[in-house]
Amino acid sequence: MKPKHVCVLGAGIVGLATAWQLHREGYEVSVIERDAPGHGASGGNGAQLSYSYVQPLADPSIWKQLPKLLLSPSSPLKLRPALDPLQWRWGLAFLEACDADTSRETTSQLLALAAQSREAFEEMMLELEPACDFSTTGKLVLYSSAASLESARRQLDLQRELGSSPQRLVTPDECVAIEPALVHYRERMAGAIHTPGECAADCLKLCTELEAALAQRGVAFQLGVEVQGFVESGGRVVAARTSAGPFEADAYVLALGSTSQRLARQLGAYLPVYPLKGYSITVDVEEGRATAPHVSVTDSARKVVFARIGSRLRVAGMAELVGHDASIPAERIETLEAATRELFPHASRFEELHPWTGMRPATPTGRPIIGRHPDAPSNLLFNTGHGALGFTLAFGSAIRVAEALARG
């Protein structure tokens, strides 16, 4: 029987997009969130809607880069080995996924999901017109050496073959013509990939706008309420156990980001989701030609992304396997500031950096977990594990979880 009342657990961008889709399809929807909407990984993320650039972290090129990535003090990747079997299980599965066939299959699946997501996102934007500093100014992914540019060319060919939207290789001069603020970095680039159709937006602002719109349309939000477990009976979840008491619904969608794994484990389901910690800063921009970029920029060597959101520049990066440690070491923030000053020295006065950290809910392959799980109750669905692309993929994933729910 089709459920009437669905409870979405988690109000990050994935949970909110799910609530949006389910409400459109006529379900009665409730959302439980321990904090305020968008205050998990979604809040200060890189702000890029990266529909065409979905290459997973698990890629064969990792093997060659691994020693440098793990040993260099300035490496964007950090591993703090812990006595945590989940960390080791995840790490081994990640290394296993670093082969050409798996990476190609992931790219293909993510491109399809991203295309579906883009369509659904655009429909939502038309209907809601949220104030979220949305822009379609395209994206440049910069490469600093001929070798990295050559491997980017191969990825470009693969993405073209798999149906991504138009992208092309550009010279440093063309980069500066596309984004004049890169003029100071001209000599440091070997070239770039330009994707004119890519977008950016402030994910936290969108989460806030979605919550307000959904609440007005009758979606019930339980904010400041923690999900602690489940009451099960006859192979079904009959209630979510929460800090405010049991909460009953006909079906549940678990969208708890990097903590999804803990809650799923209570039901006997293993979800290969581990926190992949990252950081961001957000600075006010100095207006003028060749100051802060309007085009989104990814510096592939540093693995740092830059996105313009209104009168601010968001700078995000790093990937750390350090468990759920939410501290913000000063040197990580200094690295992001130094990268910004190097690429865009006149972007900002750098008075306030607004340091932030968040945990990407990462799966070893980079593919999200959407729908039912064989070991979990049948009325509990998952929408999690979107890793570095949760903002990009949220609205497509929401459609897929709604389809799974409707299939019963």
Ligand SMILES: Cc1cc2nc3c(=O)[nH]c(=O)nc-3n(C[C@H](O)[C@H](O)[C@H](O)COP(=O)(O)OP(=O)(O)OC[C@H]3O[C@@H](n4cnc5c(N)ncnc54)[C@H](O)[C@@H]3O)c2cc1C
């Ligand atoms: C540095 C960085 C840069 C990124 N850049 C980009 C980018 O440019 N583009 C892109 O597409 N993606 C990017 N991402 C990834 C993206 O932000 C995530 O994939 C996405 O936010 C995941 O959304 P989510 O809703 O699954 O998780 P979250 O946003 O973490 O939401 C989960 C929610 O569940 C709540 N919750 C958790 N446990 C409980 C509980 N027990 N009870 C009640 N509530 C609970 C949390 O409070 C949280 O609000 C980036 C991530 C990081 C860290």
